Amino acid sequence: MDQELRELYQQVILDHNKSPRNFRKIEHANHFAEGYNPLCGDKIDIYATVEDGVIKDISFMGSGCAISKASASLMSSLIKGKSEAEAKEIFEKFHDLITGKLGENPSIEELGKLAVFEGVKEFPARVKCASLAWHTMISALRKENDVVSTEK
Protein backbone atom coordinates (compact mmCIF):
# COMPACT_ATOMS: atom_id res chain seq x y z
CA MET A 1 0.00 0.00 0.00
CA ASP A 2 1.13 3.54 -0.74
CA GLN A 3 2.67 5.38 2.24
CA GLU A 4 0.20 8.27 2.17
CA LEU A 5 -2.70 5.83 1.98
CA ARG A 6 -1.26 3.79 4.83
CA GLU A 7 -1.12 6.96 6.92
CA LEU A 8 -4.79 7.60 6.23
CA TYR A 9 -5.88 4.04 6.92
CA GLN A 10 -3.75 3.28 9.97
CA GLN A 11 -4.30 -0.03 11.74
CA VAL A 12 -6.09 1.74 14.61
CA ILE A 13 -8.59 3.20 12.16
CA LEU A 14 -9.16 -0.13 10.41
CA ASP A 15 -9.60 -1.77 13.80
CA HIS A 16 -12.15 0.77 15.07
CA ASN A 17 -13.98 0.53 11.74
CA LYS A 18 -14.29 -3.22 12.11
CA SER A 19 -15.10 -3.23 15.84
CA PRO A 20 -16.45 0.19 16.72
CA ARG A 21 -16.55 1.03 20.44
CA ASN A 22 -19.72 2.40 22.01
CA PHE A 23 -21.69 1.42 18.93
CA ARG A 24 -25.09 1.18 20.60
CA LYS A 25 -28.08 3.24 21.57
CA ILE A 26 -28.28 4.66 25.10
CA GLU A 27 -31.83 4.30 26.36
CA HIS A 28 -32.88 7.38 28.33
CA ALA A 29 -29.94 9.47 27.09
CA ASN A 30 -30.47 13.09 28.05
CA HIS A 31 -28.60 14.41 25.02
CA PHE A 32 -29.07 13.42 21.40
CA ALA A 33 -28.24 14.72 17.94
CA GLU A 34 -28.37 13.38 14.42
CA GLY A 35 -25.54 14.15 12.02
CA TYR A 36 -25.80 13.97 8.26
CA ASN A 37 -23.43 14.44 5.37
CA PRO A 38 -25.63 15.02 2.33
CA LEU A 39 -22.67 14.66 -0.01
CA CYS A 40 -22.21 10.98 0.74
CA GLY A 41 -25.37 10.06 2.63
CA ASP A 42 -23.50 9.26 5.86
CA LYS A 43 -25.71 9.40 8.93
CA ILE A 44 -24.76 9.29 12.57
CA ASP A 45 -26.78 9.45 15.77
CA ILE A 46 -25.01 10.49 18.96
CA TYR A 47 -26.47 9.65 22.37
CA ALA A 48 -25.03 11.04 25.61
CA THR A 49 -25.78 11.02 29.29
CA VAL A 50 -24.46 14.19 30.90
CA GLU A 51 -24.56 14.75 34.66
CA ASP A 52 -23.24 17.88 36.37
CA GLY A 53 -21.37 18.89 33.24
CA VAL A 54 -19.64 15.53 32.94
CA ILE A 55 -20.17 13.13 30.04
CA LYS A 56 -21.02 9.94 31.93
CA ASP A 57 -21.78 7.91 28.82
CA ILE A 58 -21.70 8.50 25.09
CA SER A 59 -22.51 6.25 22.14
CA PHE A 60 -23.29 6.32 18.45
CA MET A 61 -25.29 4.53 15.78
CA GLY A 62 -25.34 4.97 12.04
CA SER A 63 -23.53 4.16 8.82
CA GLY A 64 -20.49 5.65 7.23
CA CYS A 65 -17.06 5.05 5.79
CA ALA A 66 -14.10 3.69 7.78
CA ILE A 67 -12.84 7.19 8.56
CA SER A 68 -16.17 8.43 9.90
CA LYS A 69 -16.90 5.24 11.85
CA ALA A 70 -13.44 5.07 13.41
CA SER A 71 -13.63 8.76 14.22
CA ALA A 72 -16.96 8.30 16.03
CA SER A 73 -15.62 5.26 17.87
CA LEU A 74 -12.39 6.95 19.03
CA MET A 75 -14.22 10.16 19.88
CA SER A 76 -16.66 8.32 22.13
CA SER A 77 -13.86 6.37 23.87
CA LEU A 78 -11.88 9.51 24.45
CA ILE A 79 -14.48 11.93 25.76
CA LYS A 80 -16.33 9.52 28.00
CA GLY A 81 -15.75 10.79 31.54
CA LYS A 82 -14.58 14.20 30.36
CA SER A 83 -16.34 17.48 31.13
CA GLU A 84 -18.26 19.25 28.40
CA ALA A 85 -15.63 21.99 28.34
CA GLU A 86 -12.85 19.44 27.91
CA ALA A 87 -14.76 17.71 25.12
CA LYS A 88 -15.09 21.00 23.24
CA GLU A 89 -11.41 21.71 23.70
CA ILE A 90 -10.43 18.30 22.33
CA PHE A 91 -12.77 18.82 19.38
CA GLU A 92 -11.06 22.09 18.48
CA LYS A 93 -7.63 20.48 18.56
CA PHE A 94 -8.90 17.52 16.56
CA HIS A 95 -10.36 19.85 13.97
CA ASP A 96 -7.04 21.69 13.68
CA LEU A 97 -5.29 18.33 13.31
CA ILE A 98 -7.39 17.10 10.39
CA THR A 99 -7.34 20.44 8.60
CA GLY A 100 -3.58 20.76 8.98
CA LYS A 101 -3.74 23.77 11.28
CA LEU A 102 -2.25 22.12 14.34
CA GLY A 103 1.25 23.46 14.81
CA GLU A 104 3.78 21.79 17.03
CA ASN A 105 4.26 18.17 17.92
CA PRO A 106 3.41 18.57 21.64
CA SER A 107 -0.15 19.45 20.60
CA ILE A 108 -0.39 16.27 18.59
CA GLU A 109 0.85 14.27 21.55
CA GLU A 110 -1.91 15.72 23.70
CA LEU A 111 -4.42 14.24 21.30
CA GLY A 112 -3.20 10.74 22.11
CA LYS A 113 -4.82 8.11 19.93
CA LEU A 114 -6.54 10.77 17.83
CA ALA A 115 -3.15 11.45 16.22
CA VAL A 116 -3.95 8.56 13.86
CA PHE A 117 -6.24 10.96 12.01
CA GLU A 118 -3.38 13.26 11.05
CA GLY A 119 -3.26 11.66 7.59
CA VAL A 120 -6.72 13.05 6.84
CA LYS A 121 -5.30 16.53 6.25
CA GLU A 122 -3.84 15.27 2.97
CA PHE A 123 -7.35 14.34 1.78
CA PRO A 124 -9.54 17.47 1.76
CA ALA A 125 -12.52 15.45 0.51
CA ARG A 126 -12.35 13.24 3.58
CA VAL A 127 -12.16 15.93 6.29
CA LYS A 128 -15.94 15.91 6.57
CA CYS A 129 -15.91 12.14 7.12
CA ALA A 130 -13.57 12.55 10.08
CA SER A 131 -15.40 15.50 11.62
CA LEU A 132 -19.05 14.46 11.27
CA ALA A 133 -19.18 12.58 14.58
CA TRP A 134 -17.50 15.46 16.38
CA HIS A 135 -19.83 18.14 15.04
CA THR A 136 -22.73 15.93 15.98
CA MET A 137 -21.33 15.37 19.47
CA ILE A 138 -20.99 19.14 20.04
CA SER A 139 -24.54 19.58 18.85
CA ALA A 140 -25.75 16.84 21.19
CA LEU A 141 -24.01 18.51 24.14
CA ARG A 142 -25.78 21.74 23.28
CA LYS A 143 -28.88 19.61 23.26
CA GLU A 144 -29.78 20.86 19.86
CA ASN A 145 -32.02 18.05 18.80
CA ASP A 146 -31.75 19.12 15.19
CA VAL A 147 -30.12 17.36 12.30
CA VAL A 148 -26.51 18.49 11.93
CA SER A 149 -25.41 18.78 8.34
CA THR A 150 -21.84 19.10 7.11
CA GLU A 151 -23.20 21.47 4.48
CA LYS A 152 -24.54 24.16 6.79
Added chain:
Amino acid sequence: MNHIEVNTSKASTFDVEKIRKDFPILNKMVRNKPLIYLDNAATTQKPLSVINKISEYYSLYNSNVHRGVHSLSEAATKAYEDSRTKIKNFLNASSEREIIFTRGTTESINLVAYSYGRKFLSEGDEIIISAMEHHSNIVPWQLLAEEKKLKLKVIPINDKGELLLDEFDKLLSPKTKLVSIVYISNSLGTINPIEYIIKKAHENGTPVLIDAAQAVNHITVDVQKLDCDFLAFSGHKLFGPTGIGVLYGKEKLLEKMPPFQGGGDMIESVTFDKTTYNALPYKFEAGTPNIAGTIGLGAAIDYVQSIGFENIFSYELELLRYAEEKIREVKGIRIIGEAENKASVLSFVFDEVHPHDVGTFLDFEGIAIRTGHHCTQPIMKRYSVPATSRASFAFYNTKEEVDVLVSSLKKIIEVFK
Protein backbone atom coordinates in the same frame (compact mmCIF):
# COMPACT_ATOMS: atom_id res chain seq x y z
CA MET B 1 -12.44 -16.76 -21.12
CA ASN B 2 -13.13 -17.91 -24.66
CA HIS B 3 -16.03 -15.68 -25.53
CA ILE B 4 -14.05 -12.65 -24.39
CA GLU B 5 -11.51 -13.32 -27.11
CA VAL B 6 -14.32 -13.70 -29.62
CA ASN B 7 -15.70 -10.35 -28.51
CA THR B 8 -12.32 -8.71 -28.96
CA SER B 9 -12.18 -9.74 -32.57
CA LYS B 10 -15.75 -8.59 -33.12
CA ALA B 11 -14.73 -5.10 -32.11
CA SER B 12 -11.76 -5.09 -34.45
CA THR B 13 -13.27 -2.35 -36.64
CA PHE B 14 -13.14 -0.14 -33.59
CA ASP B 15 -9.60 1.02 -32.83
CA VAL B 16 -9.62 2.08 -29.20
CA GLU B 17 -5.90 2.86 -29.12
CA LYS B 18 -6.34 5.29 -31.98
CA ILE B 19 -9.32 6.87 -30.24
CA ARG B 20 -7.43 7.25 -26.97
CA LYS B 21 -4.86 9.41 -28.78
CA ASP B 22 -7.61 11.96 -29.42
CA PHE B 23 -7.98 12.60 -25.66
CA PRO B 24 -4.93 14.38 -24.21
CA ILE B 25 -5.98 13.81 -20.59
CA LEU B 26 -5.81 10.03 -21.00
CA ASN B 27 -2.00 10.33 -20.97
CA LYS B 28 -2.08 11.84 -17.51
CA MET B 29 -0.52 10.17 -14.48
CA VAL B 30 -2.46 10.26 -11.21
CA ARG B 31 -0.48 9.45 -8.06
CA ASN B 32 2.23 7.99 -10.30
CA LYS B 33 -0.21 5.65 -12.03
CA PRO B 34 -1.70 6.03 -15.49
CA LEU B 35 -5.13 7.64 -15.20
CA ILE B 36 -8.01 5.18 -15.56
CA TYR B 37 -11.03 7.41 -15.98
CA LEU B 38 -14.22 5.54 -15.11
CA ASP B 39 -16.38 8.48 -14.06
CA ASN B 40 -17.94 9.16 -17.44
CA ALA B 41 -21.49 9.35 -16.14
CA ALA B 42 -20.39 12.38 -14.09
CA THR B 43 -18.61 14.03 -16.97
CA THR B 44 -16.79 12.82 -20.05
CA GLN B 45 -13.31 13.78 -21.21
CA LYS B 46 -12.80 16.10 -24.16
CA PRO B 47 -11.15 15.23 -27.46
CA LEU B 48 -8.49 17.56 -28.79
CA SER B 49 -10.81 18.69 -31.59
CA VAL B 50 -13.18 20.17 -28.99
CA ILE B 51 -10.37 21.78 -27.00
CA ASN B 52 -8.90 23.28 -30.18
CA LYS B 53 -12.25 24.57 -31.39
CA ILE B 54 -12.80 26.47 -28.14
CA SER B 55 -9.27 27.82 -28.15
CA GLU B 56 -9.71 28.85 -31.80
CA TYR B 57 -12.84 30.83 -30.96
CA TYR B 58 -11.09 32.76 -28.20
CA SER B 59 -7.90 33.24 -30.21
CA LEU B 60 -9.34 34.11 -33.58
CA TYR B 61 -12.91 35.42 -33.53
CA ASN B 62 -14.07 36.04 -29.97
CA SER B 63 -16.98 38.49 -30.05
CA ASN B 64 -20.66 38.66 -29.19
CA VAL B 65 -23.30 36.98 -31.32
CA HIS B 66 -26.42 38.41 -33.03
CA ARG B 67 -25.26 41.98 -32.48
CA GLY B 68 -22.32 43.43 -34.31
CA VAL B 69 -22.07 44.06 -38.01
CA HIS B 70 -18.33 43.60 -37.80
CA SER B 71 -16.52 40.56 -39.18
CA LEU B 72 -15.70 38.93 -35.87
CA SER B 73 -19.29 39.05 -34.70
CA GLU B 74 -20.44 37.62 -37.98
CA ALA B 75 -17.95 34.76 -37.67
CA ALA B 76 -18.99 34.07 -34.07
CA THR B 77 -22.68 34.19 -34.96
CA LYS B 78 -22.13 31.82 -37.84
CA ALA B 79 -20.20 29.31 -35.70
CA TYR B 80 -22.82 29.59 -32.97
CA GLU B 81 -25.73 29.00 -35.34
CA ASP B 82 -23.84 26.24 -37.18
CA SER B 83 -23.71 24.39 -33.87
CA ARG B 84 -27.45 24.73 -33.52
CA THR B 85 -27.87 23.16 -36.94
CA LYS B 86 -25.52 20.33 -35.98
CA ILE B 87 -27.60 19.67 -32.88
CA LYS B 88 -30.81 19.84 -34.88
CA ASN B 89 -29.42 17.18 -37.20
CA PHE B 90 -27.96 15.19 -34.31
CA LEU B 91 -31.41 14.90 -32.68
CA ASN B 92 -33.23 14.84 -36.02
CA ALA B 93 -35.40 17.77 -34.93
CA SER B 94 -37.61 19.41 -37.58
CA SER B 95 -36.13 22.85 -37.26
CA GLU B 96 -33.46 24.97 -35.56
CA ARG B 97 -36.33 26.78 -33.84
CA GLU B 98 -36.75 23.68 -31.69
CA ILE B 99 -33.19 23.78 -30.32
CA ILE B 100 -32.73 26.03 -27.29
CA PHE B 101 -29.35 26.48 -25.67
CA THR B 102 -29.27 26.28 -21.88
CA ARG B 103 -26.64 25.78 -19.21
CA GLY B 104 -27.35 22.06 -19.06
CA THR B 105 -29.96 19.40 -18.48
CA THR B 106 -30.95 20.90 -15.14
CA GLU B 107 -31.67 24.30 -16.63
CA SER B 108 -33.53 22.70 -19.55
CA ILE B 109 -35.87 20.88 -17.17
CA ASN B 110 -36.31 23.98 -15.04
CA LEU B 111 -37.19 25.93 -18.17
CA VAL B 112 -40.03 23.55 -18.96
CA ALA B 113 -41.21 23.48 -15.33
CA TYR B 114 -41.17 27.25 -15.11
CA SER B 115 -42.55 28.16 -18.49
CA TYR B 116 -44.76 25.27 -19.60
CA GLY B 117 -45.62 24.09 -16.09
CA ARG B 118 -46.71 27.45 -14.77
CA LYS B 119 -48.83 28.25 -17.78
CA PHE B 120 -50.50 24.93 -18.48
CA LEU B 121 -50.77 23.10 -15.16
CA SER B 122 -53.20 23.97 -12.39
CA GLU B 123 -54.40 22.78 -9.01
CA GLY B 124 -55.09 19.06 -8.79
CA ASP B 125 -53.14 18.19 -11.95
CA GLU B 126 -50.60 15.39 -11.78
CA ILE B 127 -47.05 14.95 -13.05
CA ILE B 128 -45.58 11.46 -13.45
CA ILE B 129 -41.87 10.85 -12.89
CA SER B 130 -40.05 7.64 -11.94
CA ALA B 131 -38.24 6.20 -8.93
CA MET B 132 -34.90 6.44 -10.74
CA GLU B 133 -34.90 10.15 -11.54
CA HIS B 134 -31.88 12.36 -10.90
CA HIS B 135 -32.64 15.11 -8.38
CA SER B 136 -32.75 17.52 -11.32
CA ASN B 137 -35.85 15.74 -12.60
CA ILE B 138 -37.50 15.68 -9.18
CA VAL B 139 -36.91 19.02 -7.50
CA PRO B 140 -38.14 21.35 -10.30
CA TRP B 141 -41.44 19.46 -10.29
CA GLN B 142 -41.67 19.59 -6.50
CA LEU B 143 -41.18 23.35 -6.60
CA LEU B 144 -43.88 23.63 -9.25
CA ALA B 145 -46.16 21.25 -7.36
CA GLU B 146 -45.86 23.31 -4.22
CA GLU B 147 -46.63 26.54 -6.03
CA LYS B 148 -49.55 25.21 -8.08
CA LYS B 149 -50.84 22.51 -5.70
CA LEU B 150 -50.06 19.67 -8.08
CA LYS B 151 -49.41 16.02 -7.32
CA LEU B 152 -46.25 14.17 -8.17
CA LYS B 153 -46.74 10.48 -9.02
CA VAL B 154 -43.79 8.11 -9.12
CA ILE B 155 -43.43 4.98 -11.29
CA PRO B 156 -41.88 2.29 -9.06
CA ILE B 157 -39.08 -0.07 -10.11
CA ASN B 158 -38.33 -3.76 -9.56
CA ASP B 159 -35.20 -5.15 -7.87
CA LYS B 160 -33.33 -5.27 -11.16
CA GLY B 161 -33.87 -1.56 -11.59
CA GLU B 162 -36.53 -1.65 -14.30
CA LEU B 163 -39.67 0.48 -14.41
CA LEU B 164 -42.92 -1.31 -13.57
CA LEU B 165 -44.83 -0.38 -16.69
CA ASP B 166 -48.16 -1.76 -15.52
CA GLU B 167 -47.87 0.62 -12.55
CA PHE B 168 -47.23 3.45 -15.00
CA ASP B 169 -50.39 2.48 -16.90
CA LYS B 170 -52.34 2.71 -13.67
CA LEU B 171 -50.91 6.13 -12.79
CA LEU B 172 -52.02 7.66 -16.09
CA SER B 173 -55.33 9.45 -15.75
CA PRO B 174 -57.15 12.49 -17.11
CA LYS B 175 -55.38 14.43 -14.35
CA THR B 176 -51.93 13.58 -15.75
CA LYS B 177 -50.69 16.75 -17.44
CA LEU B 178 -47.03 15.90 -17.87
CA VAL B 179 -44.72 12.87 -17.82
CA SER B 180 -41.03 13.56 -17.20
CA ILE B 181 -38.79 10.57 -17.38
CA VAL B 182 -35.12 9.67 -17.57
CA TYR B 183 -33.97 7.83 -20.70
CA ILE B 184 -30.93 6.14 -19.12
CA SER B 185 -30.47 6.06 -15.35
CA ASN B 186 -27.22 7.63 -14.14
CA SER B 187 -26.98 5.41 -11.08
CA LEU B 188 -28.35 2.09 -12.41
CA GLY B 189 -27.61 2.27 -16.12
CA THR B 190 -31.14 1.14 -17.00
CA ILE B 191 -32.29 2.09 -20.49
CA ASN B 192 -35.97 2.85 -20.05
CA PRO B 193 -38.60 1.86 -22.65
CA ILE B 194 -39.46 5.48 -23.32
CA GLU B 195 -41.09 4.63 -26.67
CA TYR B 196 -43.80 2.80 -24.74
CA ILE B 197 -44.12 5.58 -22.16
CA ILE B 198 -44.41 8.28 -24.82
CA LYS B 199 -46.99 6.29 -26.79
CA LYS B 200 -49.12 5.61 -23.71
CA ALA B 201 -48.86 9.19 -22.47
CA HIS B 202 -49.87 10.54 -25.88
CA GLU B 203 -52.89 8.24 -25.97
CA ASN B 204 -53.78 9.97 -22.73
CA GLY B 205 -53.18 13.40 -24.30
CA THR B 206 -50.17 14.02 -22.06
CA PRO B 207 -46.87 15.54 -23.25
CA VAL B 208 -43.59 13.87 -22.29
CA LEU B 209 -40.20 15.32 -21.33
CA ILE B 210 -37.18 13.04 -21.71
CA ASP B 211 -34.07 13.56 -19.58
CA ALA B 212 -31.48 12.33 -22.07
CA ALA B 213 -28.39 13.47 -20.13
CA GLN B 214 -27.04 9.91 -19.94
CA ALA B 215 -28.39 8.81 -23.31
CA VAL B 216 -26.96 11.14 -25.97
CA ASN B 217 -23.42 9.85 -25.37
CA HIS B 218 -24.37 6.17 -25.76
CA ILE B 219 -27.16 5.84 -28.32
CA THR B 220 -28.76 7.57 -31.29
CA VAL B 221 -31.55 9.84 -30.14
CA ASP B 222 -34.13 10.70 -32.79
CA VAL B 223 -36.74 13.08 -31.39
CA GLN B 224 -39.12 12.67 -34.32
CA LYS B 225 -39.01 8.90 -34.15
CA LEU B 226 -39.44 8.98 -30.36
CA ASP B 227 -42.12 11.66 -30.75
CA CYS B 228 -41.17 13.13 -27.35
CA ASP B 229 -42.40 16.65 -26.67
CA PHE B 230 -39.32 17.89 -24.83
CA LEU B 231 -35.84 16.45 -24.48
CA ALA B 232 -32.95 17.74 -22.36
CA PHE B 233 -29.23 17.01 -22.37
CA SER B 234 -25.87 18.46 -21.31
CA GLY B 235 -22.85 19.07 -23.49
CA HIS B 236 -20.28 17.93 -20.95
CA LYS B 237 -21.59 14.36 -20.86
CA LEU B 238 -21.26 14.26 -24.63
CA PHE B 239 -17.51 14.98 -24.71
CA GLY B 240 -18.23 18.71 -24.96
CA PRO B 241 -17.65 21.55 -22.50
CA THR B 242 -19.48 22.22 -19.24
CA GLY B 243 -22.02 25.02 -18.95
CA ILE B 244 -23.79 24.26 -22.21
CA GLY B 245 -26.89 22.17 -22.66
CA VAL B 246 -29.88 21.81 -24.90
CA LEU B 247 -33.61 21.80 -24.59
CA TYR B 248 -35.41 20.34 -27.57
CA GLY B 249 -39.11 21.18 -27.70
CA LYS B 250 -41.80 20.67 -30.31
CA GLU B 251 -42.26 23.98 -32.04
CA LYS B 252 -46.03 24.13 -31.46
CA LEU B 253 -45.47 23.77 -27.70
CA LEU B 254 -42.57 26.21 -27.50
CA GLU B 255 -44.64 28.79 -29.42
CA LYS B 256 -47.32 28.70 -26.75
CA MET B 257 -44.89 28.99 -23.84
CA PRO B 258 -43.97 32.27 -22.16
CA PRO B 259 -40.27 33.25 -21.86
CA PHE B 260 -38.18 31.72 -19.10
CA GLN B 261 -35.83 34.62 -18.38
CA GLY B 262 -36.00 38.21 -19.53
CA GLY B 263 -33.14 40.23 -20.96
CA GLY B 264 -31.24 40.92 -24.13
CA ASP B 265 -31.52 38.75 -27.24
CA MET B 266 -34.93 37.35 -26.27
CA ILE B 267 -36.82 40.50 -27.22
CA GLU B 268 -38.15 41.95 -30.43
CA SER B 269 -38.79 45.45 -29.11
CA VAL B 270 -38.77 47.01 -25.67
CA THR B 271 -40.54 50.09 -24.44
CA PHE B 272 -41.38 50.80 -20.83
CA ASP B 273 -45.02 50.01 -21.61
CA LYS B 274 -44.63 46.78 -23.51
CA THR B 275 -42.06 44.29 -24.69
CA THR B 276 -42.60 41.92 -27.55
CA TYR B 277 -40.60 38.74 -27.61
CA ASN B 278 -38.21 37.44 -30.18
CA ALA B 279 -39.02 34.42 -32.31
CA LEU B 280 -37.98 30.88 -31.44
CA PRO B 281 -35.50 29.79 -30.29
CA TYR B 282 -34.24 33.22 -29.13
CA LYS B 283 -37.32 33.83 -26.99
CA PHE B 284 -35.75 31.40 -24.53
CA GLU B 285 -32.16 32.59 -24.79
CA ALA B 286 -31.86 35.74 -22.72
CA GLY B 287 -28.49 37.41 -22.36
CA THR B 288 -25.15 36.69 -23.98
CA PRO B 289 -25.04 32.92 -24.39
CA ASN B 290 -22.21 30.48 -23.77
CA ILE B 291 -20.75 31.02 -27.22
CA ALA B 292 -17.52 29.05 -26.73
CA GLY B 293 -19.46 26.22 -25.09
CA THR B 294 -21.92 26.06 -27.96
CA ILE B 295 -19.16 25.96 -30.55
CA GLY B 296 -17.33 23.31 -28.50
CA LEU B 297 -20.50 21.22 -28.30
CA GLY B 298 -20.80 21.37 -32.09
CA ALA B 299 -17.25 20.00 -32.37
CA ALA B 300 -18.06 17.25 -29.85
CA ILE B 301 -21.03 16.17 -31.95
CA ASP B 302 -18.85 16.07 -35.06
CA TYR B 303 -16.44 13.88 -33.11
CA VAL B 304 -18.93 11.28 -31.83
CA GLN B 305 -20.58 11.12 -35.22
CA SER B 306 -17.22 10.38 -36.81
CA ILE B 307 -17.01 7.29 -34.59
CA GLY B 308 -20.67 6.36 -34.94
CA PHE B 309 -23.14 5.31 -32.26
CA GLU B 310 -23.42 1.77 -33.55
CA ASN B 311 -19.70 1.30 -32.86
CA ILE B 312 -19.89 3.19 -29.59
CA PHE B 313 -22.81 1.27 -28.15
CA SER B 314 -21.60 -2.20 -29.12
CA TYR B 315 -18.09 -1.52 -27.82
CA GLU B 316 -19.37 -0.07 -24.54
CA LEU B 317 -21.80 -2.93 -24.06
CA GLU B 318 -19.00 -5.44 -24.57
CA LEU B 319 -16.94 -3.55 -22.00
CA LEU B 320 -19.86 -3.51 -19.55
CA ARG B 321 -20.48 -7.25 -19.89
CA TYR B 322 -16.79 -7.93 -19.40
CA ALA B 323 -16.69 -5.69 -16.31
CA GLU B 324 -19.82 -7.28 -14.84
CA GLU B 325 -18.38 -10.75 -15.27
CA LYS B 326 -15.03 -9.78 -13.78
CA ILE B 327 -16.44 -7.81 -10.88
CA ARG B 328 -18.58 -10.75 -9.79
CA GLU B 329 -15.30 -12.55 -9.03
CA VAL B 330 -14.66 -10.07 -6.22
CA LYS B 331 -15.82 -11.46 -2.90
CA GLY B 332 -18.62 -9.62 -1.09
CA ILE B 333 -19.56 -7.37 -4.01
CA ARG B 334 -23.14 -6.72 -5.07
CA ILE B 335 -24.10 -5.03 -8.35
CA ILE B 336 -26.87 -2.44 -8.02
CA GLY B 337 -28.89 -2.22 -11.22
CA GLU B 338 -29.19 -5.35 -13.32
CA ALA B 339 -31.73 -4.34 -15.92
CA GLU B 340 -31.91 -6.40 -19.11
CA ASN B 341 -31.42 -3.28 -21.15
CA LYS B 342 -28.44 -1.37 -19.79
CA ALA B 343 -25.88 1.24 -20.75
CA SER B 344 -22.27 1.10 -19.56
CA VAL B 345 -22.85 2.11 -15.94
CA LEU B 346 -21.80 -0.30 -13.21
CA SER B 347 -22.88 0.53 -9.65
CA PHE B 348 -21.77 -1.76 -6.85
CA VAL B 349 -21.47 -2.07 -3.10
CA PHE B 350 -19.25 -4.15 -0.85
CA ASP B 351 -20.63 -5.89 2.21
CA GLU B 352 -17.81 -4.60 4.38
CA VAL B 353 -16.29 -1.57 2.71
CA HIS B 354 -17.94 1.82 2.37
CA PRO B 355 -17.93 3.39 -1.12
CA HIS B 356 -15.91 6.39 0.10
CA ASP B 357 -13.10 4.14 1.24
CA VAL B 358 -13.28 2.32 -2.08
CA GLY B 359 -13.04 5.66 -3.90
CA THR B 360 -9.96 6.77 -1.98
CA PHE B 361 -8.19 3.40 -2.45
CA LEU B 362 -8.90 3.37 -6.17
CA ASP B 363 -7.60 6.90 -6.51
CA PHE B 364 -4.22 5.57 -5.38
CA GLU B 365 -4.36 3.16 -8.31
CA GLY B 366 -5.03 6.08 -10.65
CA ILE B 367 -8.65 5.03 -11.00
CA ALA B 368 -11.37 7.69 -10.97
CA ILE B 369 -14.83 6.40 -10.08
CA ARG B 370 -17.80 8.10 -8.46
CA THR B 371 -18.84 7.28 -4.93
CA GLY B 372 -21.93 8.60 -3.21
CA HIS B 373 -25.63 8.78 -3.93
CA HIS B 374 -25.19 10.13 -7.49
CA CYS B 375 -27.93 12.72 -6.90
CA THR B 376 -30.44 9.87 -6.79
CA GLN B 377 -31.20 9.54 -3.08
CA PRO B 378 -34.56 7.81 -3.66
CA ILE B 379 -32.68 5.03 -5.49
CA MET B 380 -30.27 4.60 -2.59
CA LYS B 381 -33.25 4.28 -0.27
CA ARG B 382 -34.90 1.78 -2.62
CA TYR B 383 -31.84 -0.49 -2.37
CA SER B 384 -31.24 0.28 1.34
CA VAL B 385 -27.70 1.52 0.76
CA PRO B 386 -26.31 4.92 1.83
CA ALA B 387 -24.21 5.15 -1.30
CA THR B 388 -22.67 3.09 -4.08
CA SER B 389 -19.44 3.00 -6.02
CA ARG B 390 -20.02 3.60 -9.70
CA ALA B 391 -17.75 2.81 -12.61
CA SER B 392 -19.11 4.28 -15.83
CA PHE B 393 -17.44 3.52 -19.12
CA ALA B 394 -16.92 5.47 -22.33
CA PHE B 395 -15.70 4.22 -25.69
CA TYR B 396 -12.11 5.20 -24.80
CA ASN B 397 -11.98 2.77 -21.88
CA THR B 398 -10.41 -0.66 -22.29
CA LYS B 399 -10.64 -4.19 -20.91
CA GLU B 400 -7.14 -3.72 -19.49
CA GLU B 401 -8.49 -0.83 -17.43
CA VAL B 402 -11.33 -3.04 -16.20
CA ASP B 403 -8.72 -5.62 -15.16
CA VAL B 404 -6.85 -3.01 -13.10
CA LEU B 405 -10.14 -1.96 -11.49
CA VAL B 406 -10.99 -5.51 -10.53
CA SER B 407 -7.53 -6.38 -9.19
CA SER B 408 -7.57 -3.15 -7.15
CA LEU B 409 -10.96 -4.04 -5.70
CA LYS B 410 -9.55 -7.40 -4.65
CA LYS B 411 -6.69 -5.61 -2.88
CA ILE B 412 -9.17 -3.43 -0.95
CA ILE B 413 -10.84 -6.52 0.45
CA GLU B 414 -7.49 -7.66 1.81
CA VAL B 415 -6.98 -4.39 3.68
CA PHE B 416 -10.43 -4.32 5.23
CA LYS B 417 -10.86 -8.00 6.05
